[in-house]
Amino acid sequence: MELPEKAKVFVFHFGEMGSRWGFNRTVGQILALLVIHPKALNADQIAQTLSISRGNVSMGLKELQSWRLIQLQHVAGDRKDYFITAGTIWDMAKTVFEERRKREIDPTLSLLRANLLEDAQNEDEEYAQQRIEEIHDLLELLTQWGDHLNTLSPEKLESLMKLGSGISKLLDMKDKIMGKKNQD
Amino acid sequence: MELPEKAKVFVFHFGEMGSRWGFNRTVGQILALLVIHPKALNADQIAQTLSISRGNVSMGLKELQSWRLIQLQHVAGDRKDYFITAGTIWDMAKTVFEERRKREIDPTLSLLRANLLEDAQNEDEEYAQQRIEEIHDLLELLTQWGDHLNTLSPEKLESLMKLGSGISKLLDMKDKIMGKKNQD
DNA sequence: CATAATTTTCAGAAATTACTGAAAGTTTAG
DNA sequence: CTAAACTTTCAGTAATTTCTGAAAATTATG
Numbered sequence: 529m530e531l532p533e534k535a536k537v538f539v540f541h542f543g544e545m546g547s548r549w550g551f552n553r554t555v556g557q558i559l560a561l562l563v564i565h566p567k568a569l570n571a572d573q574i575a576q577t578l579s580i581s582r583g584n585v586s587m588g589l590k591e592l593q594s595w596r597l598i599q600l601q602h603v604a605g606d607r608k609d610y611f612i613t614a615g616t617i618w619d620m621a622k623t624v625f626e627e628r629r630k631r632e633i634d635p636t637l638s639l640l641r642a643n644l645l646e647d648a649q650n651e652d653e654e655y656a657q658q659r660i661e662e663i664h665d666l667l668e669l670l671t672q673w674g675d676h677l678n679t680l681s682p683e684k685l686e687s688l689m690k691l692g693s694g695i696s697k698l699l700d701m702k703d704k705i706m707g708k709k710n711q712d
Numbered sequence: 713m714e715l716p717e718k719a720k721v722f723v724f725h726f727g728e729m730g731s732r733w734g735f736n737r738t739v740g741q742i743l744a745l746l747v748i749h750p751k752a753l754n755a756d757q758i759a760q761t762l763s764i765s766r767g768n769v770s771m772g773l774k775e776l777q778s779w780r781l782i783q784l785q786h787v788a789g790d791r792k793d794y795f796i797t798a799g800t801i802w803d804m805a806k807t808v809f810e811e812r813r814k815r816e817i818d819p820t821l822s823l824l825r826a827n828l829l830e831d832a833q834n835e836d837e838e839y840a841q842q843r844i845e846e847i848h849d850l851l852e853l854l855t856q857w858g859d860h861l862n863t864l865s866p867e868k869l870e871s872l873m874k875l876g877s878g879i880s881k882l883l884d885m886k887d888k889i890m891g892k893k894n895q896d
Numbered sequence: 897c898a899t900a901a902t903t904t905t906c907a908g909a910a911a912t913t914a915c916t917g918a919a920a921g922t923t924t925a926g
Numbered sequence: 927c928t929a930a931a932c933t934t935t936c937a938g939t940a941a942t943t944t945c946t947g948a949a950a951a952t953t954a955t956g
Binding site for chain 2: 916917918923924925
């Protein structure tokens with residue numbers, strides 16, 4: 529399957545960006561291909577289109593499934609496994625945020641929780657302790673906030689994001705009404 | 713300089729997580745070390761403490777400066793360059809978000825902008841075009857939102873994040889008051 | 897159950913990324 | 927200007943990651 533020029537540019541770009549997004553070139557390319565392709569594709573089609581080995585495609589698809597970004601789709605009368613992207617672009621973005629949090633924040637948060645309670649032995653350790661605690665609190669806040677945002681419907685989330693500078697006014701408004709009860 | 717056990721755990725963990733955060737092991741370790749160390753450190757101290765080569769430290773410090781996460785500090789009576797972390801943990805988190813956006817989103821946004829305007833030649837290209845456009849819109853929205861959040865004071869940002877599920881109510885409130893003017 | 901179709905695994909090869917340490921470059925002091 | 931103190935660069939090496947392709951495992955068909 530030969531891709532149109534524009535599609536190629538898109539796919540190669542995803543390949544190049546892949547490593548910055550947490551996966552490798554091939555995985556990036558496979559994802560890009562599935563994103564722009566209207567119909568489900570099987571592993572051989574992907575391998576042939578991207579000129580990569582069958583084994584590599586298998587590993588890439590596994591990786592993308594672990595990210596919950598693609599899903600299997602069976603095609604009637606065909607024994608092969610076909611794949612499509614999981615949900616809308618918006619869904620995928622949410623998933624990426626969640627998965628990245630799992631991989632980039634959760635391990636650190638666990639470690640800090642486990643190591644946080646013991647007290648410091650001297651002044652230097654006291655300082656270290658404090659900064660580690662700050663990191664812990666920040667990561668915890670971020671995590672909780674991410675959870676909350678994830679419970680919002682796409683519409684609400686979108687309208688929140690589109691508030692722009694309105695968010696500041698809204699916060700002021702809330703403070704007035706609530707009488708700054710939650711201030712610390 | 714020998715680190716206390718707890719500090720070691722922290723530093724090594726940052727080293728291991730480094731690659732997930734967009735830099736390498738050494739850079740992660742140097743950052744962690746500077747975060748928990750109360751005083752500024754010079755390159756030799758860092759190299760010795762982490763048991764890595766002087767050249768590697770030089771490259772790592774350069775990288776961390778390009779991330780705007782550390783800054784030079786001169787120590788009176790000493791010709792060596794000393795380094796400390798740039799700002800509070802909170803400041804650093806903001807910086808990381810900004811820098812990651814630059815590295816992970818901006819290049820894609822540029823490409824999509826440049827490639828978005830031409831029209832599709834057939835049905836398949838039309839589909840690809842639409843999905844690419846969705847990605848473009850999403851990235852643009854994310855970027856703008858990030859910009860807005862960055863203009864908020866740390867206090868306001870924190871109070872926004874601490875709203876939790878209150879954010880949903882606040883949005884409803886706003887819709888009522890504004891008469892859903894901005895709805896699309 | 898046998899066999900054909902398909903997917904997965906994984907050892908070795910290739911490609912990429914990170915690190916060392918010595919040489920080159922820069923800055924400061926006298 | 928010269929020398930000493932310090933930093934950066936970078937060629938070569940080491941470590942890590944990715945990729946291939948053939949063999950093993952799995953799944954479906956008759």
